[in-house]
Amino acid sequence: xxxxxxxxxxxxxxxxxxxxxxxxxxxxxxxxxxxxxxxxxxxxxxxxxxxxxxxxxxxxxxxxxxxxxxxxxxxxxxxxxxxxxxxxxxxxxxxxxxxxxxxxxxxxxxxxxxxxxxxxxxxxxxxxxxxxxxxxxxxxxxxxxxxxxxxxxxxxxxxxxxxxxxxxxxxxxxxxxxxxxxxxxxx
Numbered sequence: 001x002x003x004x005x006x007x008x009x010x011x012x013x014x015x016x017x018x019x020x021x022x023x024x025x026x027x028x029x030x031x032x033x034x035x036x037x038x039x040x041x042x043x044x045x046x047x048x049x050x051x052x053x054x055x056x057x058x059x060x061x062x063x064x065x066x067x068x069x070x071x072x073x074x075x076x077x078x079x080x081x082x083x084x085x086x087x088x089x090x091x092x093x094x095x096x097x098x099x100x101x102x103x104x105x106x107x108x109x110x111x112x113x114x115x116x117x118x119x120x121x122x123x124x125x126x127x128x129x130x131x132x133x134x135x136x137x138x139x140x141x142x143x144x145x146x147x148x149x150x151x152x153x154x155x156x157x158x159x160x161x162x163x164x165x166x167x168x169x170x171x172x173x174x175x176x177x178x179x180x181x182x183x184x185x186x187x
Contacts, residue, residue, distance in 0.1 A: 002059070002062045004055070004060060005027075005056065007037060007039065009022055009025070011062060012116070013041070013061065015052075019063050019065075020044065020050075021041065023040045023042050026038045026039075034056065035056035036053055036055050037054045038051070039051070039054065045121070047099075064116065065114050066116070068084060068112065070085065071083045071110055072106070072107060072108070073107065075102075080092070080093045081093075082111070082113055094120075097121070099122070104129050104131070104156055105125070105156060106155065111125050128173050129176055130171055131174055136152035138167060148163075149162060149164065149181075150163075158174075158179065160179050172185060
């Protein structure tokens with residue numbers, strides 16, 4: 001149990017048997033009336049975001065979430081296999097828990113796996129990853145670096161938009177949150 005005064009971003013709350021992550025919070029002290037805490041909560045399993053207001057100082061039930069850095073090994077059907085670097089224990093995580101992160105998972109890359117009572121809740125990737133362009137149409141003479149974009153397929157199978165001057169085989173930096181091209185990586 002924690003007080004609403006202890007809320008912080010990333011804290012996982014157990015509200016009515018469901019797990020919610022605090023995305024944003026704001027303590028409000030109006031001129032009249034009692035203080036309260038306005039929060040934006042994200043459902044751990046579904047990703048649904050809701051606004052919820054708590055009276056200041058009330059107790060809220062927090063969930064114990066264990067975050068561990070694990071190495072992604074391989075995909076086995078619809079499951080993704082991760083290995084704990086300390087215990088060498090392998091964990092199978094369903095594809096729906098991994099979600100869109102699977103587009104940027106490369107074998108032997110590190111991800112943070114969050115679990116609650118032994119059940120995997122979600123995985124967090126670094127904010128950016130470096131991946132090789134597996135296929136993209138060749139750029140045309142006169143293409144400028146500030147010009148348009150074209151689709152490119154990365155080595156993980158994800159498709160993103162890249163500038164016209166990039167070609168197959170080049171390494172690029174990609175934002176894992178929204179799949180944006182961030183820049184070319186020089187070898």
